[in-house]
Amino acid sequence: GAVVSQHPSWVICKSGTSVKIECRSLDFQATTMFWYRQFPKQSLMLMATSNEGSKATYEQGVEKDKFLINHASLTLSTLTVTSAHPEDSSFYICSARRGGAWEQYFGPGTRLTVT
Amino acid sequence: GQQLNQSPQSMFIQEGEDVSMNCTSSSIFNTWLWYKQDPGEGPVLLIALYKAGELTSNGRLTAQFGITRKDSFLNISASIPSDVGIYFCAGHPYNNDMRFGAGTRLTVKP
Numbered sequence: 001g002a003v004v005s006q007h008p009s010w011v012i013c014k015s016g017t018s019v020k021i022e023c024r025s026l027d028f029q030a031t032t033m034f035w036y037r038q039f040p041k042q043s044l045m046l047m048a049t050s051n052e053g054s055k056a057t058y059e060q061g062v063e064k065d066k067f068l069i070n071h072a073s074l075t076l077s078t079l080t081v082t083s084a085h086p087e088d089s090s091f092y093i094c095s096a097r098r099g100g101a102w103e104q105y106f107g108p109g110t111r112l113t114v115t
Numbered sequence: 116g117q118q119l120n121q122s123p124q125s126m127f128i129q130e131g132e133d134v135s136m137n138c139t140s141s142s143i144f145n146t147w148l149w150y151k152q153d154p155g156e157g158p159v160l161l162i163a164l165y166k167a168g169e170l171t172s173n174g175r176l177t178a179q180f181g182i183t184r185k186d187s188f189l190n191i192s193a194s195i196p197s198d199v200g201i202y203f204c205a206g207h208p209y210n211n212d213m214r215f216g217a218g219t220r221l222t223v224k225p
Contacts, residue, residue, distance in 0.1 A: 004157075034212075043203065043217045044158070093157045102146040102165075102207050106157035 001027045004096050006107035013084055013114055020080045021110045023094030030096035033077035034104060035069060038091045050077055084114040121204050121216025128194055129224050136219040137188040138204035146207040147180050147187035152218075153200045161202075162189070194223050 050071035095104035150158035164180035
């Protein structure tokens with residue numbers, strides 16, 4: 001168990017448009033989901049934490065109006081990159097955690113390229 | 116932000132050799148986790164540790180939760196080419212969310 005999917009796996013969009021990335025826990029209920037960003041050859045950088053039905057908590061320096069997070073159900077969280085710019089190009093990875101547990105299970109990631 | 120020191124940053128080894136990497140923190144952690152990330156994919160959980168002194172194996176992988184609660188190590192025995200990837204340690208300080216190490220990039224030469 002503990003499978004997390006992400007969709008799409010890669011996306012190319014034009015500057016100024018918005019892109020939505022979905023994260024789903026397929027075989028468990030995720031009370032908490034996390035969104036990370038990863039630059040080449042670097043570790044994961046936590047962007048925000050979301051609990052089902054609550055507003056996301058953003059890390060310092062992450063613009064909440066630019067990276068909209070919705071955690072509408074116990075199996076789905078979405079990240080919308082609004083008015084994307086080339087510097088938003090990155091690898092975005094979500095993870096999910098069961099209630100009462102510390103382990104996070106990661107999705108396969110989404111490669112975003114903004115042209 | 117990162118509060119973990121992971122070393123080494125990279126390793127180049129011959130197939131069949133054993134590998135050891137470790138993580139240290141400045142604060143006490145109540146959980147240590149080890150992940151492996153292949154290129155272009157998300158990290159996969161290898162081993163989770165919950166108690167100081169705990170030693171856990173997963174096939175050729177062995178990890179330990181340090182007695183001081185401020186460190187953990189991961190060993191890989193008899194490495195094979197598919198062990199190539201980036202290994203991340205992660206841990207939870209009490210009542211805080213997970214922190215990641217910078218990763219150890221492992222290259223295995225056949």
